[in-house]
Amino acid sequence: MTLYEKIKTLYPSLELQDFIAGTGTILLQNDGKGDYIKSWNHPTETQPTQEELDNV
Amino acid sequence: MASRINADSSNGLQLVSDSSGEVQIQSNGVTVATINSSGLSMNSGTLAGNGPAFAAYQSSSQSINSGAYYKTNFQSEFFDTDDCYDTTNSRFLPTVAGYYYVSATIMSTGPTGHHNAFAVNGTIVRYGGNISNLSTYGVCNTALIYLNGSTDYVEYYTLFSGNQTINVSVPAASWFCGNLVRAA
16 A cells, blocks of 8 residues: 555545645655655644554 | 957956947858847857756656655656766756756556656655646646756656556657756
8 A cells, every 4th residue: 555545544535636736735755765755734634653654 | 449359357358349339259251249238149150058958768667656756767868968967866967057947748658647846856846737637648847947056956756646657668758858048
């Protein structure tokens, strides 16, 4: 399961637009060494911890 | 007033026009360029810069998972005038400070949303190409960005709305290029 899919599982209300640069508030990035959370500025949902992501 | 070529110890070499206000550059008696109060203009030929320029393409297909911006690989070069493009890291690190026009096109192997962005030093600075559900056609993005000529580098990132791979079955379908348009 990808990082995006794990986050979507934790927060089903999030949509793809929440992850699009410019319109979204969450930025997932992969520089060649795996997906990671580059920035998280969602107004209501808090950034999941690594443990929460690992448990999905 | 006569035209002068003036070199002193403080102002460097100066070409000073006569009262016409015009300086001409000639070749074999023919004026090829004119400098006046409006600036430099070419009477014949073309004035072209010689700053760094590159063009690269993806030669080995890259898989991209949905929802995340992936640094896009462009492993092969069409050209690289000043050896500023790094095929290993797929980044352009020019050695001349200035404003660079960059462009990239990505083609997917199947229908998916395309969302692309240029990043400087790993941080997205320009985004675009927000196409919700595109088939196998490419999406082209362009941007004008400043690079400091020593440490700044530009890369291209791709986000697909569904897990997809980049299409390299068509030669040079997905590419990345750039050139200096104005020195700093």
